[in-house]
Amino acid sequence: MTTATPRSTAPSTPGSRQPVEPAPPVLELDNLVMHFGPVRAVDGVSLTIHRGTVVALVGESGSGKSTVGRCVVRLHRPTSGTIRLNGTDITHLGRRALRPHRRELAIVFQDPASSLDPRLTVGAIVGEPLRLLRLAANRRQREQAVVEALRKVGLGVEYLHRYPHELSGGQRQRVSLARALVSSPSLLIADEPTSALDVSVQASVLNLLTDLQRDLGFACLFITHNLPAVEYLADEVAVMYLGQLVEHGPAAAIFATPMHPYTQALLSAAPLPDPVEQRERTRVVLRGDIPSAVEPPSGCRFHTRCPVAVKRCAVEVPAARQVAGRRVSCHLVDADGSGPDIRVAGQSGTAGVPALRREEASP
Amino acid sequence: MTPTRGAVPPPAHPGPAGADASTATPPAPASGPVLSVRELSVRFHTEDGTVSAVDRVDLDVAAGEIVAIVGESGCGKSVTSLALAGLLPPTARVEGSVRLRDQELVGAPERLLRPLRGRDIAYVFQEPMTSLNPVLTIGRQITEVLQVHQRLGRAAARERAIALLKLVGIPSPERRVDEYPHQLSGGMRQRVVIAMAVACDPTVLVADEPTTALDVTVQAGILDVLRDLRTRLGTAVLLITHDLGVVADIADRVVVMYAGRVVEQAPVHQLFARPRHPYTHALLGAIPTARRGSDHRLREIPGLVPVFAEPSDNCAFADRCPNADELCRSSTPPLEPVKGGQTTNPLHSHQFACWHPTTPPVEAR
Numbered sequence: 001m002t003t004a005t006p007r008s009t010a011p012s013t014p015g016s017r018q019p020v021e022p023a024p025p026v027l028e029l030d031n032l033v034m035h036f037g038p039v040r041a042v043d044g045v046s047l048t049i050h051r052g053t054v055v056a057l058v059g060e061s062g063s064g065k066s067t068v069g070r071c072v073v074r075l076h077r078p079t080s081g082t083i084r085l086n087g088t089d090i091t092h093l094g095r096r097a098l099r100p101h102r103r104e105l106a107i108v109f110q111d112p113a114s115s116l117d118p119r120l121t122v123g124a125i126v127g128e129p130l131r132l133l134r135l136a137a138n139r140r141q142r143e144q145a146v147v148e149a150l151r152k153v154g155l156g157v158e159y160l161h162r163y164p165h166e167l168s169g170g171q172r173q174r175v176s177l178a179r180a181l182v183s184s185p186s187l188l189i190a191d192e193p194t195s196a197l198d199v200s201v202q203a204s205v206l207n208l209l210t211d212l213q214r215d216l217g218f219a220c221l222f223i224t225h226n227l228p229a230v231e232y233l234a235d236e237v238a239v240m241y242l243g244q245l246v247e248h249g250p251a252a253a254i255f256a257t258p259m260h261p262y263t264q265a266l267l268s269a270a271p272l273p274d275p276v277e278q279r280e281r282t283r284v285v286l287r288g289d290i291p292s293a294v295e296p297p298s299g300c301r302f303h304t305r306c307p308v309a310v311k312r313c314a315v316e317v318p319a320a321r322q323v324a325g326r327r328v329s330c331h332l333v334d335a336d337g338s339g340p341d342i343r344v345a346g347q348s349g350t351a352g353v354p355a356l357r358r359e360e361a362s363p
Numbered sequence: 364m365t366p367t368r369g370a371v372p373p374p375a376h377p378g379p380a381g382a383d384a385s386t387a388t389p390p391a392p393a394s395g396p397v398l399s400v401r402e403l404s405v406r407f408h409t410e411d412g413t414v415s416a417v418d419r420v421d422l423d424v425a426a427g428e429i430v431a432i433v434g435e436s437g438c439g440k441s442v443t444s445l446a447l448a449g450l451l452p453p454t455a456r457v458e459g460s461v462r463l464r465d466q467e468l469v470g471a472p473e474r475l476l477r478p479l480r481g482r483d484i485a486y487v488f489q490e491p492m493t494s495l496n497p498v499l500t501i502g503r504q505i506t507e508v509l510q511v512h513q514r515l516g517r518a519a520a521r522e523r524a525i526a527l528l529k530l531v532g533i534p535s536p537e538r539r540v541d542e543y544p545h546q547l548s549g550g551m552r553q554r555v556v557i558a559m560a561v562a563c564d565p566t567v568l569v570a571d572e573p574t575t576a577l578d579v580t581v582q583a584g585i586l587d588v589l590r591d592l593r594t595r596l597g598t599a600v601l602l603i604t605h606d607l608g609v610v611a612d613i614a615d616r617v618v619v620m621y622a623g624r625v626v627e628q629a630p631v632h633q634l635f636a637r638p639r640h641p642y643t644h645a646l647l648g649a650i651p652t653a654r655r656g657s658d659h660r661l662r663e664i665p666g667l668v669p670v671f672a673e674p675s676d677n678c679a680f681a682d683r684c685p686n687a688d689e690l691c692r693s694s695t696p697p698l699e700p701v702k703g704g705q706t707t708n709p710l711h712s713h714q715f716a717c718w719h720p721t722t723p724p725v726e727a728r
Contacts, residue, residue: 061578198436199605202651203648203661203664207663210660226651266580270579270608271583271606272611273608273610273611275631275635276632276636278611284583
């Protein structure tokens with residue numbers, strides 16, 4: 001009953017992080033909008049994820065990044081826009097029509113303690129997608145698939161009959177991953193998969209995710225606010241602010257030369273784990289907090305906090321433009337990719353000014 | 364109605380603790396420690412027997428110094444911080460010594476500790492909403508501290524509350540002072556909590572994961588506030604965190620805890636450049652960084668953090684350590700200074716507890 005073709009085992013070529021030739025897009029979001037009553041959580045997001053690539057979706061809390069992920073797995077029915085999975089429009093499919101596509105989609109949540117059923121054994125949890133989607137011919141086959149999925153995430157058969165409460169946080173997140181990957185999906189949504197874990201455990205989960213992604217070749221939407229993890233794992237970065245993407249492009253390029261002032265602020269706010277480097281950086285402290293998604297600011301949504309905003313920013317919505325290999329929505333970025341850098345002292349009146357002396361800058 | 368210490372000077376100026384606000388660089392801890400912890404042990408008696416959460420911890424914090432305690436969940440860093448001012452439940456058995464200036468706090472009677480809390484030693488916790496009362500205005504909550512500890516009158520307390528809100532970078536404090544916690548964002552709430560904590564110009568400010576619940580953009584602002592308070596008021600800050608980025612950003616010295624014990628402590632630059640304890644080394648290697656080449660992997664630490672047990676004679680990290688041998692499993696390595704690091708001031712020395720330390724890299728700089 002599945003319309004999907006079984007995925008071959010051919011992984012994306014290891015070593016080359018960027019796909020050499022354009023693979024068919026696994027996920028295409030076109031102008032995705034998700035409003036909850038007056039709250040404009042997601043307001044026009046277009047994003048394409050190709051096979052074998054990891055796209056990180058980053059932004060502050062309340063930027064709508066988790067809502068995008070939940071729309072893709074159709075936990076929400078989007079207000080407008082389209083979601084195409086392997087070329088099929090799944091935006092408005094009903095429960096029954098969606099079912100054949102479910103095996104192509106998987107999601108891993110932040111807190112494994114609350115996303116695993118405490119009354120089921122690990123074997124039952126990991127086998128559930130196979131059972132519900134009728135992907136295994138019989139119980140024996142299902143059990144084999146479960147054992148194989150557990151093996152892939154580094155858990156032995158002895159875990160089959162354990163319950164989530166008997167496991168550590170890292171082991172639980174491995175079980176979540178096994179459950180997500182047991183149906184061999186072409187797209188994995190990872191929503192803050194390591195945020196609840198300690199550094200040492202986080203390292204092993206990130207390594208595992210890298211290995212699995214390389215070996216199985218699935219596309220991944222990695223939703224997180226953990227920027228070091230993004231730099232480690234992602235091929236592309238999409239930066240979200242108040243329901244919209246402000247910049248999207250190759251990870252290395254964005255980390256090296258962020259163009260949008262918000263990207264610059266976000267990257268410079270994450271402290272580097274090196275006291276020498278960290279203390280030499282110019283810090284940018286943004287004014288105020290992320291505005292309400294009920295009444296987003298006019299023009300560029302970032303203009304209320306942007307240290308280099310000009311009059312035009314408050315009036316005119318910046319279009320997403322293709323600039324030097326990425327998409328940027330900012331009036332101040334030129335066609336060749338040059339623009340203001342708010343991290344450079346003297347570029348603006350407020351950037352880099354310590355928090356306590358900003359009183360006069362606040363409204 | 365005589366205003367007592369800390370009440371008169373408006374907070375925009377240096378507080379009575381006396382750091383010169385004009386010095387942009389952090390004041391070097393010249394004098395001795397204002398907070399001195401020796402052999403601090405905390406045990407909990409439970410139905411399943413005794414668990415040892417903190418095991419013979421030594422720690423010093425000088426005025427104007429930011430000391431970070433780092434470690435993973437369950438390493439005892441929060442229990443240590445709560446034990447300082449006697450905030451643990453009665454089931455906890457606390458031993459050892461905690462001296463705040465000249466006063467011994469361990470075993471001190473409640474009537475002695477109560478006036479100290481909030482005045483000489485103040486706390487900021489992770490989630491601001493659990494520290495704030497939702498049905499009182501933020502002004503009321505700050506003035507309460509001032510009225511109790513400094514016996515300020517209502518008008519004077521309110522004026523000081525507004526000044527404090529300004530000090531922690533809250534815009535239009537005259538208006539905000541009459542608002543309720545739910546009207547503020549997470550970052551602003553945490554600033555209010557910090558304002559309450561420094562209202563009486565405490566000697567020591569204990570900040571337990573103060574930015575963990577906040578976004579990085581907001582975190583940067585809160586860290587600036589802490590840095591500024593240290594410089595302007597000369598407050599000693601004990602920062603509890605698991606985030607090595609925050610440590611690299613703000614700490615002067617770092618204390619690394621593992622399974623209830625201090626395994627290493629050093630000035631921040633030294634700790635990151637030349638970690639000696641294998642646990643510190645592993646922790647630093649586990650932080651994700653930009654991938655250099657496709658085979659670059661994060662360092663994993665095998666095994667799990669041990670569950671608290673009776674303190675035993677071994678190194679708690681032995682089971683997960685690549686360097687461990689029989690010696691590590693049969694006797695506890697003492698916390699000793701790095702050989703050749705001839706500093707008489709314990710505040711500047713680099714100490715670690717390991718029989719087989721990691722070899723420091725050849726000096727690059």
